[in-house]
Amino acid sequence: MTASQPADGSExxxxxxxxxxxxxxxxxxxxxxILADYLAAIGDDLEPPGECExxxxxxxxxxxxxxxxxxTSDDELIxxxxxxxxxxxxxxxxxxxxxxxxxxLIRALDDVERQGLDQLSDNELAGVILAFRRxxxxxxxxxxxxxxxxxxxxxxxxxxxxxxxxxxxxxILLTMTRRSASTLLEFAASLSRLPATAAALAAGRIDxxxxxxxxxxxxxxxxxxxxxxxxxxIEDAPTLTTAGLRARLRRAVLAADPEAARRxxxxxxxxARVELSDERSGGTAALAGRDLPVAGALAxxxxxxxxxxxxxxxxxKATLPxxxxxxxxxxxxxxDALEFLPAAAQPAxxxxxxxxxxxxxEPADGQVPASKPTLRGSVHLTMPLATWLGAARSPGEIxxxxxxxxxxxxxxxxxxxxxxxxxxxxxVTDKAGHAVGHGCARRPPPPATDTARxxxxxxxxxxxxxxxxxxxxxxxxxxxRIPESLHHIVKIRQKTCSNPVCAWPAQLCDDDHTxxxxxxGRTCECDLGPVCRTCHQAKQAxxxxxxxxxxxxxIWQPPHGRRYTVKPGVYPT
Numbered sequence: 001m002t003a004s005q006p007a008d009g010s011e012x013x014x015x016x017x018x019x020x021x022x023x024x025x026x027x028x029x030x031x032x033x034i035l036a037d038y039l040a041a042i043g044d045d046l047e048p049p050g051e052c053e054x055x056x057x058x059x060x061x062x063x064x065x066x067x068x069x070x071x072t073s074d075d076e077l078i079x080x081x082x083x084x085x086x087x088x089x090x091x092x093x094x095x096x097x098x099x100x101x102x103x104x105l106i107r108a109l110d111d112v113e114r115q116g117l118d119q120l121s122d123n124e125l126a127g128v129i130l131a132f133r134r135x136x137x138x139x140x141x142x143x144x145x146x147x148x149x150x151x152x153x154x155x156x157x158x159x160x161x162x163x164x165x166x167x168x169x170x171x172i173l174l175t176m177t178r179r180s181a182s183t184l185l186e187f188a189a190s191l192s193r194l195p196a197t198a199a200a201l202a203a204g205r206i207d208x209x210x211x212x213x214x215x216x217x218x219x220x221x222x223x224x225x226x227x228x229x230x231x232x233x234i235e236d237a238p239t240l241t242t243a244g245l246r247a248r249l250r251r252a253v254l255a256a257d258p259e260a261a262r263r264x265x266x267x268x269x270x271x272a273r274v275e276l277s278d279e280r281s282g283g284t285a286a287l288a289g290r291d292l293p294v295a296g297a298l299a300x301x302x303x304x305x306x307x308x309x310x311x312x313x314x315x316x317k318a319t320l321p322x323x324x325x326x327x328x329x330x331x332x333x334x335x336d337a338l339e340f341l342p343a344a345a346q347p348a349x350x351x352x353x354x355x356x357x358x359x360x361x362e363p364a365d366g367q368v369p370a371s372k373p374t375l376r377g378s379v380h381l382t383m384p385l386a387t388w389l390g391a392a393r394s395p396g397e398i399x400x401x402x403x404x405x406x407x408x409x410x411x412x413x414x415x416x417x418x419x420x421x422x423x424x425x426x427x428v429t430d431k432a433g434h435a436v437g438h439g440c441a442r443r444p445p446p447p448a449t450d451t452a453r454x455x456x457x458x459x460x461x462x463x464x465x466x467x468x469x470x471x472x473x474x475x476x477x478x479x480x481r482i483p484e485s486l487h488h489i490v491k492i493r494q495k496t497c498s499n500p501v502c503a504w505p506a507q508l509c510d511d512d513h514t515x516x517x518x519x520x521g522r523t524c525e526c527d528l529g530p531v532c533r534t535c536h537q538a539k540q541a542x543x544x545x546x547x548x549x550x551x552x553x554x555i556w557q558p559p560h561g562r563r564y565t566v567k568p569g570v571y572p573t
Contacts, residue, residue, distance in 0.1 A: 089120070090127025097127040101138035101204045105131055134204025140211070141202035147188040150560070157542075162559065165538040169558040171501045178502070178534070190215035193223050196234045205238045210245055217249040220263050225256050269293070276401060283405040287328075304328055311337060318342070380507055381416060383409040384572055385426070389448050396572055399495070399505040403572070417444065426461055427492060433570035434552075438492050439463040466493055467525040467551040468568075476524035480517045487511055490528045495569030498554045499535040506530035506569075512539070514548040526551045 090096045090112070099105050112120070112128055120128065147170065154166045171181035191198050194215060201211040214233065218226035229252045237245055253260050268291045277286045289297065307330075308323035316323060318341050330337035383396030387406045396409035404412070416422045424444055428437035439461040446453035466489060467474070475486050491506035498512075509530035515521035527548060531539060539546045543559030552568035 090124045090131060091121070092123055092127065094127070096131065099131070101131075101134045101202075105135065109135070133207060137201050137204045137207050137211075140208040141198060144184075144188045144191055144201075145198070147184060148192040151185055151189060154559070159542060161541040162543060165534075165541050165544070168499070168535065168538045169560060172499070172556065172558055172564055173560065173562070175501055186219070187212055187215055190219045190226075193226060194218065194230050195227075196230050200234055200237065206234075209242055210237055210240075213242060213245055214249065217246065217253055220260050220267070221253065221257055229253060229256060278402045278404075283408055285401065287332075304331070307331075307337070316341070379412070379416065380505065381409060381412050382427075382571055383413065388413060389454075394572060399507060400503075420444065425492070426458070426463065427571065428463055429571050429573055431573075433573050434468070434568045435466050435492055435571060436468065437463045437465050438489060440488070469550055471524065471526035471551050473522070473524050473526070476522055478523070480513075480523060482511050482523055482528065486523070486525070486528065490525060491530050493525070493552050493568050494530050495571075496530070497532040497535050498529040498556075498566050499531065499538075500556060500564045500566050502532055502535050504532040504535075508532070510536050512536055514546055514554065529554050 090108075096105065096108050099108075109128065109131055117125060117128065150170070151166055154162050154169075157163070167178050167182040167185060170176075170185060171178045174181065174184070176184075191201075191211060197206070197211050197214045200206045201208065214230060214237070218229050221229065229249065232252050233240075233245060233248055236248075240248065250261075272289075272291045272293075274287065274289050277288075278284075279286055304324050304327050307327040308320055311323050311327070312318075312320060316338065318326070322341060323337070326337040326340040329335070329340045380399035381396060382399070383406075384392060384394045386392035387394050387396060387409060390410070393406040395403050395405055398404050398409075398412070422444060423440065425438065425440040427435045430436050441457065441461055443457075445457050448454060465474075475489065477483055477486065490511055491509070494506050496502065496506055497504040497509050509532045511528050512531040513521040513523070514527050514529055517523065521527045529548060529552075538544055539556075545557040547555045547557075549555065554566045556564045556566065558564075
């Protein structure tokens with residue numbers, strides 16, 4: 001007899017406990033029969049059957065709890081004096097504990113917060129937590145309905161230039177990434193065809209996570225099948241864990257449309273990618289392959305595991321997870337895996353080297369793998385001069401990655417210095433961190449420890465001001481073509497794409513004439529800004545406007561009409 005833990009880490013379902021046991025084969029067969037009968041009866045009619053009506057009421061008008069039980073006035077509900085029906089305050093079974101989200105519940109919770117949560121019993125505090133979650137669900141339902149309506153309006157234009165950039169418009173409106181906005185739009189569109197799920201969310205019976213799960217799992221089905229699957233799960237959804245709900249949904253979807261899983265995999269495979277991000281510690285990073293082929297990912301994982309075990313057997317003083325991470329980086333960089341171990345796990349200087357895993361193929365040109373990690377391609381590191389000199393521990397910044405600790409910046413600077421072709425520049429910033437002057441060196445700097453030579457190197461740098469406020473047009477050139485020096489200074493000034501929510505590094509962006517050159521725009525700092533290719537296309541789409549009233553200050557106006565101001569980038573100081 002074995003017991004298994006759900007994939008999401010939740011507790012296994014227990015019969016007779018808080019979470020109902022998953023349906024048996026007989027129960028699933030019964031559900032599938034109901035589904036078949038429903039599909040046969042529904043035909044072209046998309047109206048939900050009668051058993052769904054309980055989920056479609058307007059919570060602000062009348063709720064099932066209010067229909068079935070006694071009613072009371074707003075004042076009785078808010079005073080929490082214990083005289084009302086169902087018990088005092090938010091205790092289990094009280095009126096407030098059962099109340100759907102709406103103005104009365106909001107006023108009651110405001111009153112509780114004014115009195116102080118520490119005045120509540122555990123039972124009442126539990127009721128308050130659940131009440132706030134119901135309000136959260138109601139807010140999510142309203143927001144998603146608004147997102148779906150804005151999407152409908154853009155789709156109704158029939159202009160692909162407008163519909164292509166609805167995710168960008170939503171990203172600016174809600175201050176999120178374009179990928180997150182695209183996911184939100186898909187969620188809202190799927191929910192708009194699931195009336196029972198939308199109503200259950202608005203009534204606070206399910207939360208946003210469960211609504212999203214239902215929308216996602218039914219997303220590739222046609223409208224009839226999606227509505228039918230929804231009815232099979234919505235009644236039990238409030239008492240199911242996400243793992244239990246997911247399992248029930250997938251069984252029902254596969255029973256109704258066996259090809260659904262294959263279509264889902266094919267869709268996901270189109271989004272295969274490798275993502276680099278910073279971790280919460282601020283001094284570590286994550287590098288992850290997403291939506292990869294299962295077989296390939298398993299094979300890669302096994303290779304990493306085998307190499308880590310070989311290092312362990314060879315005497316490496318590190319945990320297996322630490323060795324797996326070191327091998328992962330070793331395979332990608334060609335460096336010695338032991339170089340990537342934490343300091344505490346590094347072998348002693350006089351220790352025997354751990355056995356290295358065998359490589360599948362000899363390196364090109366007969367060279368052995370590098371013993372030290374090296375950087376290839378372009379890495380843009382910005383760090384305070386005092387940090388580079390070792391006189392301070394102020395953090396720096398890595399383009400496309402984010403803030404980095406002083407130690408990380410110093411290590412990365414050492415790696416960059418190993419490449420004689422590296423470009424070294426110095427920017428002068430104001431108190432706010434905006435670049436106000438910039439100069440580039442012709443030769444790499446001497447070691448930071450050689451203070452005399454370093455002072456001479458800095459003295460030779462020619463620092464020129466970066467335009468701000470009223471432009472003097474000192475760097476303006478005639479014609480449309482932008483010289484490299486102007487490209488460089490505009491990217492130093494802005495740091496990222498000038499869209500207010502786009503973090504694409506400026507070095508990888510187009511240099512855009514804010515006012516098109518053909519319409520009188522100048523090839524100058526006051527009319528240029530870095531814009532990634534997608535945001536560049538959005539700027540040119542109907543309904544979008546972009547202005548630059550002064551150098552580095554850009555004002556975006558998406559089709560919904562609100563204006564968003566972007567200022568020059570802020571550097572660590």
